Amino acid sequence: MALENYCKENNIVVPEDNIYSDIITGKTTKRVNYQIMKSKLQKDDVLILLDLDRLGRTWDIIKSEWEELTNMGVYIIIVNCPLINVMPDSKGEISVDKRLIQQMMFTLLC
DSSP states (O other): HHHHHHHHHTOOOOOOOOOOOOOOHHHHHHHHHHHHHHOOOOOOOEEEEEEEGGGGGSSHHHHHHHHHHHHHHHHHTTTTTTOOOOOOTTOOOOOOOHHHHHHHHHHHHO
């Protein structure tokens, strides 16, 4: 419901077949639906997660998943942590100061 509310508040339409959910713990990235979702992500896609811990439960796993996804060109939105949500401006760029704030907050939260 929180993700649904976030999307409504931000005028984001997510097709139902682009919504993935796993019942298994986030301790592993070997979750079936998580892996299916990752395999479909492409450059400039936006991944919306409720919490950062949906990427994993340890610093190493979260950092690894974050780096893999962002290196693919995927933008990550964490609903419950807006300070690390950085999207490109109208020119497709992200300022250095926004990247710095994102990195600092990401490190603190992990």
